[in-house]
């Protein structure tokens with residue numbers, strides 16, 4: 001997702017007054033990546049509006065019970081992470097870190113936080129008011145569907161709706177399993193053996209005929225003929241500057257595997273010849 005964000009801004013060169021809406025901002029890592037891309041590829045121009053209630057949004061025990069990894073160590077780490085995420089949201093820890101991170105963004109890029117759930121805040125936003133709506137909030141089906149419906153309304157003509165955590169498109173997974181587990185965050189698909197977000201798979205499949213997909217990051221552009229997949233004409237590995245130490249090493253190792261054949265071509269991005277849209 002971090003590489004895709006950078007490549008999108010580099011590809012699109014959005015120009016003056018670029019406006020981004022980020023639904024689901026957590027501690028601000030994707031926000032920093034969007035800001036870095038604006039600095040590097042858009043002359044430090046842009047604005048970022050984040051939507052996040054900064055409150056617990058899932059039952060960690062219920063979600064933990066759905067973890068079904070072959071490796072028990074991985075399962076234990078995932079379970080611990082779910083409990084830790086809830087604990088961090090219960091205090092203001094996540095908000096405090098987000099606030100710290102927003103101060104790292106240059107003043108030329110104003111950042112706003114709308115501290116409410118997307119279901120209450122998105123309907124208040126004007127039609128066609130953002131160039132990009134990045135949907136990365138709750139991954140439960142009903143929430144994603146509502147977010148995408150609003151995102152399609154809020155995005156400007158020619159703009160894109162995009163999101164993260166689309167590991168499998170509907171035709172790739174066990175659809176019946178996805179429908180029966182759309183209330184779970186990250187179960188394992190029985191058809192492929194991959195953990196996935198059934199809510200994201202189903203809602204994206206329902207709201208768009210097709211989307212482009214770069215390592216879980218998906219995009220669709222609002223065109224006069226409806227929403228169409230937005231393909232990048234280049235895709236170069238990028239590590240955000242705020243990734244340091246172990247995080248940087250982990251990300252670079254992960255992306256090296258991902259870009260294993262061709263450094264400018266991720267292994268799952270070649271659905272279509274890359275053309276400039």
Ligand SMILES: C[S@@+](CC[C@H](N)C(=O)[O-])C[C@H]1O[C@@H](n2cnc3c(N)ncnc32)[C@H](O)[C@@H]1O
Nearest residue numbers: 024025026029030051052057117118136137138
């Ligand atoms: C996957 S994380 C976002 C990660 C972030 N975009 C990043 O890459 O750094 C999901 C975020 O969505 C937020 N969230 C959950 N339910 C939400 C809702 N109804 N409206 C807005 N945000 C929500 C959570 O608090 C969490 O911060």
